[in-house]
Amino acid sequence: MPAGRCIGLLEGHTEYVASAEWSLDRSSLLSGSEDLTVRLWNFESRQCLRVFEGHESPVYCVTWSPDQSRLLSSSEDGSVRVWDVETAQCLRVLEGHTSYVVTVAWAPDGRHALTGSEDATVRLWDVETRQCLKVFEGHNAEIRCVHWSSDQQHAFSGDSKGGIRRWALSDAANLWSLAANV
Numbered sequence: 001m002p003a004g005r006c007i008g009l010l011e012g013h014t015e016y017v018a019s020a021e022w023s024l025d026r027s028s029l030l031s032g033s034e035d036l037t038v039r040l041w042n043f044e045s046r047q048c049l050r051v052f053e054g055h056e057s058p059v060y061c062v063t064w065s066p067d068q069s070r071l072l073s074s075s076e077d078g079s080v081r082v083w084d085v086e087t088a089q090c091l092r093v094l095e096g097h098t099s100y101v102v103t104v105a106w107a108p109d110g111r112h113a114l115t116g117s118e119d120a121t122v123r124l125w126d127v128e129t130r131q132c133l134k135v136f137e138g139h140n141a142e143i144r145c146v147h148w149s150s151d152q153q154h155a156f157s158g159d160s161k162g163g164i165r166r167w168a169l170s171d172a173a174n175l176w177s178l179a180a181n182v
Helices: 175-180
Strands: 017-020 029-035 037-042 047-053 059-064 070-075 079-084 090-095 101-104 112-117 122-124 131-136 145-148 156-159 164-167
Touching: 029 059, 029 070, 037 059, 047 145, 070 101, 079 101, 101 145, 112 156, 122 156
Parallel strands: 017 059, 059 101
Antiparallel strands: 017 029, 029 037, 037 047, 059 070, 070 079, 079 090, 101 112, 112 122, 122 131, 145 156, 156 164
16 A cells, blocks of 8 residues: 555544544544544444534543543533543543643543643643642643653643643652542
8 A cells, every 4th residue: 555545534523623542452543623522433444433522612632541441532611521432421520721721641540630721731630539639830831732751750741832841740749649638
């Protein structure tokens, strides 16, 4: 097959797609759109398997939980939703940002998440309790990406003005002791 050739088209969203992420086995794809929905696709069959509805504003970011049983989606309305992949039901809503939530990342432990917003903050969440464990401030522009270190001791964030910050979770907000105190 020649490189650069389109090998599949997924149709169903009615507005632009802002985010997409493969499943670990590369058989499924999540997509988030300005049409306020998240969709789960079987890439081989090109079929939409589920539509996740509930956001009141465009969806900016989608990501799988480490065990792929749940997903996170962030929205222009400032919220992050936790979904059950099998039922397409919203399990929880994480609220606290004061502007668009642009990016989300699950922790390797599957219990915690990072979110980054146009409010220039990064938040650390306990996904199960919906509690914001820590707000990281210091960027002078909207956050565009957040990531975990593999050992969960650090978080990384990047902003729209080129700033990248590394956050020491063990010093700034010991993740394990915070989680134990919830």
